[in-house]
Amino acid sequence: MPELNTIHIAAAIIMDEEDRLLLVRKRGTAFYMQPGGKIEQGEDAQSALIRELKEELNLEFINEELTPVGEFTEVAANEPDHQVHACMFSIKKCMLKVQPAAEIEEFIWLTPSDITSRQLAPLTANKIIPHVWPL
Helix, strand or coil: CCCCEEEEEEEEEEECCCCCEEEEEECCCCCEECCEEECCCCCCHHHHHHHHHHHHHCCCCCHHHCEEEEEEEEECCCCCCEEEEEEEEEEECCCCCCCCCCCEEEEEEECHHHHHHCCECHHHHHHHHHHHCCC
16 A cells, blocks of 8 residues: 555644534535644644634634644545644633634535434544544
């Protein structure tokens, strides 16, 4: 099997007061995933995530609101022959007013009962869902 190219991203596990998980779907794609995006040259993961959340969802956070969860690697959802290496952070903040912008076409608040009815990115399905809602 050929070696996969790696995309380095920062992403967020954002839960609301009803224990629902915020997921986004980028324009022209089918997979729902954590909000976030690529870490640019010279940028740290927290700065990248804060920038991406502002650009994509009009959400503003500061470093102190991001709690590191860990780093996860999985097959990329939308880029063949690639894998994603995600620096994942959790954010707990009530009453978020999410406004899709940039390349985000749609967002949803996922519940455990919705998991099988949505096409989830491999990282979300295989790593994040078990972390958020362990069996």
